[in-house]
Amino acid sequence: MLKIIDLHATVEGEKILKGINLEINKGEVHAIMGPNGSGKSTLAKIVAGHPAYEVTGGQILFEGEDILEMDPDERARMGIFLAFQYPVEVPGVSNSMLIRQAVNAVRSERGIDELDPLEFEDFIEEKLKLVEMDDKFLDRSVNEGFSGGEKKRNEILQLASMEPRLALMDETDSGLDIDALRIVSDAVNKIRNSENAFMLVTHYQRILNYITPDKVHVLINGRIVKSGGKELALQLEEKGYDWLMKDQLVNGEA
Amino acid sequence: MLLELVDNALVNTAANKSLMSARQNAYNQVQSIPFPTSKDEDWRQISLKPLTSNNFVAAKSGDVTSIDIKNYILKEADASHIVIVNGFYRDDLSNVSGLPEGCFVGKLGDAPAHVVEAFEKHYSNVATYKSDAFVPFNTAMVRETVIVYIPKELKVEAPLQILYATDANENIFSNARTFIFAERHSDMTIVEDFVGKEESIYFMNAVTETVLSDESHVTHIKVQRESTKATHISRTASLLARGSNYNAYTISLGAALFRNEPMALVDSENAHATLDGLVIVNGNQVSDTHSIMDHLKENCTSHQLHKVIASGKGKSVFNGKIFVRKDSQLIDSFQENRNLLLSEKAEVFTKPQLEIFADDVKCSHGATIGQLSEDEMFYLQSRGLSKTTAQQLLTYGFALDVIENLPVASLREKLSHDVAELTTDSDVEVTYLES
Numbered sequence: 001m002l003k004i005i006d007l008h009a010t011v012e013g014e015k016i017l018k019g020i021n022l023e024i025n026k027g028e029v030h031a032i033m034g035p036n037g038s039g040k041s042t043l044a045k046i047v048a049g050h051p052a053y054e055v056t057g058g059q060i061l062f063e064g065e066d067i068l069e070m071d072p073d074e075r076a077r078m079g080i081f082l083a084f085q086y087p088v089e090v091p092g093v094s095n096s097m098l099i100r101q102a103v104n105a106v107r108s109e110r111g112i113d114e115l116d117p118l119e120f121e122d123f124i125e126e127k128l129k130l131v132e133m134d135d136k137f138l139d140r141s142v143n144e145g146f147s148g149g150e151k152k153r154n155e156i157l158q159l160a161s162m163e164p165r166l167a168l169m170d171e172t173d174s175g176l177d178i179d180a181l182r183i184v185s186d187a188v189n190k191i192r193n194s195e196n197a198f199m200l201v202t203h204y205q206r207i208l209n210y211i212t213p214d215k216v217h218v219l220i221n222g223r224i225v226k227s228g229g230k231e232l233a234l235q236l237e238e239k240g241y242d243w244l245m246k247d248q249l250v251n252g253e254a
Numbered sequence: 255m256l257l258e259l260v261d262n263a264l265v266n267t268a269a270n271k272s273l274m275s276a277r278q279n280a281y282n283q284v285q286s287i288p289f290p291t292s293k294d295e296d297w298r299q300i301s302l303k304p305l306t307s308n309n310f311v312a313a314k315s316g317d318v319t320s321i322d323i324k325n326y327i328l329k330e331a332d333a334s335h336i337v338i339v340n341g342f343y344r345d346d347l348s349n350v351s352g353l354p355e356g357c358f359v360g361k362l363g364d365a366p367a368h369v370v371e372a373f374e375k376h377y378s379n380v381a382t383y384k385s386d387a388f389v390p391f392n393t394a395m396v397r398e399t400v401i402v403y404i405p406k407e408l409k410v411e412a413p414l415q416i417l418y419a420t421d422a423n424e425n426i427f428s429n430a431r432t433f434i435f436a437e438r439h440s441d442m443t444i445v446e447d448f449v450g451k452e453e454s455i456y457f458m459n460a461v462t463e464t465v466l467s468d469e470s471h472v473t474h475i476k477v478q479r480e481s482t483k484a485t486h487i488s489r490t491a492s493l494l495a496r497g498s499n500y501n502a503y504t505i506s507l508g509a510a511l512f513r514n515e516p517m518a519l520v521d522s523e524n525a526h527a528t529l530d531g532l533v534i535v536n537g538n539q540v541s542d543t544h545s546i547m548d549h550l551k552e553n554c555t556s557h558q559l560h561k562v563i564a565s566g567k568g569k570s571v572f573n574g575k576i577f578v579r580k581d582s583q584l585i586d587s588f589q590e591n592r593n594l595l596l597s598e599k600a601e602v603f604t605k606p607q608l609e610i611f612a613d614d615v616k617c618s619h620g621a622t623i624g625q626l627s628e629d630e631m632f633y634l635q636s637r638g639l640s641k642t643t644a645q646q647l648l649t650y651g652f653a654l655d656v657i658e659n660l661p662v663a664s665l666r667e668k669l670s671h672d673v674a675e676l677t678t679d680s681d682v683e684v685t686y687l688e689s
């Protein structure tokens with residue numbers, strides 16, 4: 001589904017990604033872990049098409065198609081969804097207005113009839129139940145004044161509504177309390193199927209207890225320095241990143 | 255220019271003696287006060303050429319030939335609206351049957367004695383703009399003043415809409431004049447709505463005076479959606495008595511050149527004035543707002559949020575004067591001018607001007623000029639919304655905190671629609687603020 005080949009990227013002239021290779025197949029969940037500032041969010045944002053990052057080399061293929069030249073909205077309509085580490089507040093734009101437009105944008109791309117406001121009400125009610133969110137959040141401005149956890153849950157509400165093929169979840173677990181983490185994880189497990197895929201950026205093993213990853217990758221200093229199964233996450237929890245950083249230096253110097 | 259247009263024959267058509275002398279006075283002032291030039295500090299940033307280069311003529315009739323008046327009437331004002339066309343009062347198009355008893359809206363000639371008395375006392379004494387020829391020109395030449403009188407202890411539920419329409423085949427000038435008097439503890443919402451035949455060239459010179467008695471509440475919405483070739487000069491002055499509450503919202507979308515001069519004279523204790531504004535300029539439109547918030551007594555509050563969306567080669571000037579006089583302690587005054595620049599060719603000038611002579615006051619003021627945020631754009635686009643839709647939503651969001659305060663639902667709806675439309679013209683080349 002997603003194939004990243006030797007991806008290099010800079011922001012404001014600074015090299016952030018230094019040759020990323022990653023392949024995610026449909027039906028899979030991949031976890032990306034790594035220290036602060038290593039480039040995890042950058043990777044997710046570049047896949048989603050953030051204009052501030054410049055890709056200086058490599059390729060990103062989605063369903064076999066090179067997407068690097070595509071605008072973020074085109075990518076979204078093709079089925080790529082980014083749940084933000086820091087969801088953006090959009091004053092004056094109501095949450096329900098945004099989600100309805102988002103849902104209809106992907107529906108029309110998929111050749112499905114758009115939802116009118118009444119149909120949308122029924123549609124969103126289901127999704128609200130899935131993430132156990134109160135409908136009062138629909139009338140509020142997007143993320144404005146939401147608590148940290150509420151923002152994260154709102155991202156998953158949008159994810160559930162847009163039914164992406166590839167969901168990039170950037171630290172969705174940070175800021176969620178224990179119950180919320182369970183609810184969000186349950187929702188993801190319900191959405192998960194053999195046709196979609198997830199890339200899950202996290203610092204903690206905790207969420208991986210609920211959402212079992214097929215692969216775990218460690219991103220350090222713009223490179224994936226180690227990949228493994230779910231046991232790698234446990235190892236990281238125990239040992240930290242130091243042992244991998246040493247490896248990386250050796251590699252870097254070699 | 256005004257000098258050439260002022261006509262003594264019309265000055266002499268007053269319905270009452272004190273009005274007659276006000277008109278004569280005003281006539282004399284027009285003769286003696288010079289027409290502003292770009293050398294005047296207060297007129298520096300704009301050119302009045304559209305006024306001087308067109309040969310404006312007086313309107314001959316109030317006939318409606320091309321615009322659909324009904325289309326402009328707000329649903330909520332179905333039985334509470336007055337229509338003036340080209341300065342001519344149109345009884346036949348007006349309907350105030352929905353207003354409660356005791357509330358008078360109409361012409362001076364039809365007004366009961368106590369309304370005439372209030373009128374005589376305050377008319378022309380509120381709109382006291384210094385060295386200004388436009389108000390006197392209006393006073394001398396206006397055909398009919400719309401008088402709004404709200405009796406004491408009455409809350410009028412329906413909003414009153416006063417529609418000033420311009421519809422002519424020549425380049426006409428006309429004067430609009432509204433006089434609002436709110437008795438003690440009264441409460442009313444008034445919408446002054448300026449519209450015109452599309453693409454037509456004309457000059458609208460408008461003056462509104464609002465007098466608020468103790469504890470009265472007036473919400474005053476001015477909507478300017480003139481022809482995009484019109485020139486619109488407007489003064490809205492208010493005088494606030496003890497405990498009164500004046501909330502003015504000036505929404506300006508149309509006209510090639512417009513100048514708004516809202517002025518609140520907060521002349522008694524415990525009063526509150528709001529002078530909020532929303533300006534949208536596109537194409538070659540020029541907007542100029544010179545406002546005065548004058549605190550003359552203690553314990554008052556004021557609020558001024560002036561929002562501007564400038565695209566194309568649009569230009570906006572904001573000069574907001576706030577005075578806090580020597581004896582007016584414990585004033586809490588807020589002023590903010592926020593400008594959203596949607597194109598590189600749009601221009602914005604902002605100048606907050608505070609003159610504070612009292613020591614125990616709280617005045618906050620600020621001005622920002624910015625583009626749409628790249629992060630907000632990316633967020634919306636990552637939800638599948640096209641660039642155009644994302645721009646539209648963000649711009650609408652920017653305008654919303656002015657629009658959402660308007661207590662007339664159909665107007666809110668209409669304006670949000672207009673905002674979306676005005677900001678998505680194909681000539682809008684958007685630049686973003688890097689995060």
Ligand SMILES: Nc1ncnc2c1ncn2[C@@H]1O[C@H](COP(=O)(O)OP(=O)(O)OP(=O)(O)O)[C@@H](O)[C@H]1O
Binds near residue numbers: 012035042
């Ligand atoms: N827009 C930007 N401008 C300047 N520097 C940036 C920008 N975006 C990212 N960076 C830098 O790129 C590096 C990688 O950042 P990124 O957000 O991808 O890290 P991360 O792995 O997600 O970290 P964390 O675990 O703290 O979320 C950091 O050093 C960061 O400061």
Ligand SMILES: [Mg+2]
Binds near residue numbers: 041042085170
């Ligand atoms: Mg990050």
